[in-house]
Amino acid sequence: MPQLGESIAEAKIIRLNIAMGDSVIADQEIIEVETNKAMMGVTTLCGGTVIEIRAEEGVEYAVGSLLGILEATEEEISRTGAPTMGEQAESKLLDEGEEGNLHFRQTEQSYEEPKLVEPSVRGLPVPAGMKGAHYISPRMRARMNELGLREADISAIAGSGAGGRVTVADLEQFLEYISDWPDSAASPMRLAVADAMRRSWSRPLASVGLPVVLDPVLEHRSRQDPKPGLTLYVLRAFAIALSEQPATAGFLIGEKVVHPRAYDIGIAVQVEDGVVVPVLRNVDQLRVPELAEEYGQLVRQARNRKLTLEQAQGGIATVTNFGTFGLKWGTPIPLPNETLILGLAAGIKQPRWSEVVGAFVPVTETEICLTFDHRVVDGGGAGLLLQRIGTLLQSPEKL
Amino acid sequence: MIISRTLEAKLSSLYKAGKIVGGVYLGTGQEAFSASLGCCLDQDKDIFAPLIRDQAGRTGFGEPLIDATRTYLGSALGPMRGRDGNIHRGRPAERRPAMISHLGTSVSVVAGMLMARRMKGELAEVVGATCVGDGATSTGAFHEGLNLAAVEKLPIVVLVADNQFAYSTPRERQFACENLVDRARGYGVTGREVDATNLLECLAVVHEAVKAARNCEGPQMVVGKLLRLCGHGEHDDASYVAPELKDSNLGRDCLEIGIQQVVDEGLATSDEVNLWKREAAEEVQEAVANAQTDPAPDPYQDDWRAFSSKGINS
Amino acid sequence: MSVTYIDAIHQAQRELLAESDDVFLYGQDIGGFGGAFKATKGLLEEFPGRVMDSPISEDAMVGMAIGAAISGMRPIVEMQFADFSSIAFNQIANHAGTHYYRTGIPVPITVRLPCGGTPGSGPFHSQMVETLYAHYPGIIVATPATVSDAYHLLKESVKIDDPVVFCEHKFLYRWLKTSEIDPKPLPLGMARITRPGKHATVVTYSAMVHEAVRAADRLAKEGWEIEVVDLRSVKPLDMDTVIASVARTGRLLALGEGFPWGGVTAEVVSRVVAEGFHLLDAPPLRLNSKDTPIPYHPDLWAAHRPTPESILEKLRELLNL
Secondary structure, eight states: OOOOSTTOOEEEEEEEOOOTTOEEOTTOEEEEEEOSSOEEEEEOSSOEEEEEEOOOTTOEEETTOOOEEEEOOHHHHHHHTOOOTTTOOOOOOOOTTOOOOSTTOOOTTTOOOOOOOOOOOTTSOOOTTOTTOOOOOHHHHHHHHHHTOOGGGGGGSOOOSGGGOOOHHHHHHHHHHHTTSOOOOOOHHHHHHHHHHHHHHTSOEEEEEEEEEOHHHHHHHHTSSSOOOHHHHHHHHHHHHHHHSGGGGOEEETTEEEOOSSOOEEEOEEETTEEEOOEEOOTTTSOHHHHHHHHHHHHHHHHTTOOOTGGGSOOSEEEEEOGGGTOSOOOOOOOTTOSEEEEEOOOEEEEEEETTTTEEEEEEEEEEEEEEETTTOOHHHHHHHHHHHHHHTTOGGGO | OHHHHHHHHHHHHHHHTTOSOSOOOOOTTOHHHHHHHHHHSOTTTOEEEOOTTOHHHHHHHTOOHHHHHHHHTTOTTSTTTTSSOGGGOOBGGGTBOOOOSSTTHHHHHHHHHHHHHHHTTOOTTOOEEEEEETGGGGSHHHHHHHHHHHHTTOOEEEEEEEOSEETTEEGGGTOOSSOTTHHHHHHTOEEEEEETTOHHHHHHHHHHHHHHHHTTOOOEEEEEEOOOOSOSSTTOOOTTSOHHHHHSGGGSOHHHHHHHHHHHTTSSOHHHHHHHHHHHHHHHHHHHHHHHTSOOOOTTTOOOOOOSSTTOOO | OOEEHHHHHHHHHHHHHHHOTTEEEEETTOSTTOOTTSTTTTHHHHSTTSEEEOOSOHHHHHHHHHHHHHTTOEEEEEOSOGGGGGGGHIIIIIIIHHHHHHHSOOOOOEEEEEESOOTTOOTTSSOOOHHHHHHSTTOEEEOOOSHHHHHHHHHHHHHSSSOEEEEEETTHHHHOEESSOOSSOOOTTOOEEEEOOSSEEEEEOTTHHHHHHHHHHHHHTTTOOEEEEEOSEEESOOHHHHHHHHHHHSOEEEEOSSOSSSHHHHHHHHHHHHHHGGGOSSOOEEEOOOSSOOOSSHHHHHHHSOOHHHHHHHHHHHHHO
């Protein structure tokens, strides 16, 4: 049944003008049909012999239905371009009650395999080709806010979205995955440290280390009463070295490097489930004995969690002593508002070659390491600073 | 006519004083033609869709002056409540449709109003009328509207005021036929022509047309020939009008001629005419004064809805 | 017993004519001939004097309807093709649409527009015009996609006091059938969830609803559940249903058969972004016809407008974002 006009979906056979075995020519009107608009004729596409008639008079057939079959010669078919049985599969007829559609003339052959579409990053601020890049959609943001999550929290999740981004579906799947793992609530201290470290880490940090002989300091210390903490000597050396090269402790804001106004250095104190950093003031101007009392006071208060806000503010750099845990080296992370952190490892007796004596001698050596914001300080600057500190620590009586 | 002229003079001076925002369009020179229609129609059952120079017709048909002054002065109490202005005013529920700026569109609307009455069996003795200028006869809307009204055989009277200009466009640039009334034949309607500067003639011819329509003789077109005696709007000084035209017969003032005719025919004395002028001046003054004290529409109180159905929001 | 989309329109008009003497029909070839699509077949015989053949004057047809409406009638104007309504645009948008706002008198006209493409109908017998009328204030634009909606929305449109542009999709006229008209109608202004889903939402209207469902069915075989929202009317636009759907799925494809610049799909996307930004897990996408006049050749025509294949491709793009 041909398409006999716009919006015509079917037509009724009024009269068949052919019988089995009849010969017909091309463009001959062989069937009379009635549409809802007019009487029309169905014509042949080529000449041939009628070998099958499926249509019945008085019955309605949908457009596309097979009404009959002609047998024709190859030349006739190629002359007229008429479709053959092999090519033209019968279109699926529309059943009563089904909602039909001309586009979707289903034939088994015409169904195409869906084309694979590459994930697209169009419209997203994700550099093309960057796997694991973090684009967070508004819905993602809203869900993360609901759950109190930060970007750092979702770094554990492999993203399945464009550019490797984490989608809401990925997040929900991950949350479900970890939901039957054992867990405990994070303390406020833990969250505060997490936030500070996350913010600090947003900068490019690097670490360098220097071995330092501790014997002069240890000797000097043993002769004092009361004994100042080892960390205090390091604090003093650090402050003096910094006051000689203030730019090393500078803080980068945009295109400005802000220099220290005063050499207030923080002391990292481990407390339960976190770290607090009280700040010792004017370390460049006061000597070890003068600083000892305040130092001791601050550390005690810190351990008892009794530090005030002012006592923890305003430092320009921090010293952390993880040698107390026996550690030989470390890569501490500066506070988010500071460029430098100086780490003090454990002092260990080591054999070292002495040119003077001409033999290996026992030496108490430690490694001091400096982690710095590489935007402000380079390896060279860091190295010079450490060298200076090392040198200052060989003359503890001047500190 | 006197009222119309007086009111329009007042509107013009208000405009020039900056008291009216937007356009002011006067019907100077067209008063006889327009008033004839307004007076020949039946205020109580006919339909009148006026156009921009039909102040005289409106007054003749019974539109209160305060509607005009309120609309021009943007009163919240006028028929358009500040939402449309100047000559776009109307009261559709009272058989005075409000025009839109697209010329010629009123013909089909009046046709529809008449068809509604026919379908309800209420068309007997009812006439619908509208006015257009020579320029409006060029629009597709006019053509379609008049053709449809003719096909439907409606009792419509269309007045065409051929005032020689559509804004600055002279008739040679508007149409190629010698006389606009020739178009009537093309539409299959009855056409009449009249010297629109002559009041008594206008009354006679328009009266005939209205009577014919009421008598189910089909649509009637009356073409009045005159000269527009003012600018297109009060913002226009009409300097493109040739002085010869102004001095010709076409350029005569229908109000002066009308007054003269009325006195000559003994229909009124000079004194009575002067009394009418004074009364008109007072009426106009009152309408203006009252409108000026009205509140303006409040944008914060306005409901800003274009749908009448509650619950339909964009 | 099956009811086609055009049957539903015919039945609605028949009932409207029977229920009220104020209703009348005006259009080209709608009287004795029964209309180009036979939407009014037999109605003149049944309701003499109320189904009238008009001259080819779309401007005057609508102008006349406006005049009749303000005089108490409820005219239905049938345009032969939506494409020709451009001649009446002024009367619809500037006259009917502004009338209530300016004068306080509503204009209860219904203008029926056979819209949408069919193969071979060409650039001037295929257009979707809902965007033009929705843009102007004061005009309701209905775009039914189902047989039941065609029936119920047409009946409601005539009863509403405001002007309605009723966009009937001529492709659906005879191809869309149902066994019986749903006795429970949804009111004008409410969208319908035609197909529930959870991975993405397709918001669409008119014939495209069916194309979207076909695309969704194919994607279902791959495990994607696509929700299809049928707007039913583009003005008023039921953003509550749309936003709720995007809240469920997080991804939006606005699909329409109109031209790509602006239009219903742009309006939906802009409103979802403004009101539901936090609900979107991916940029919202649009799929429309191409930015050219509608071509004549059926192969070109089929490529010009969205098809289940192109919708599917677009959905894949959306799901992969």
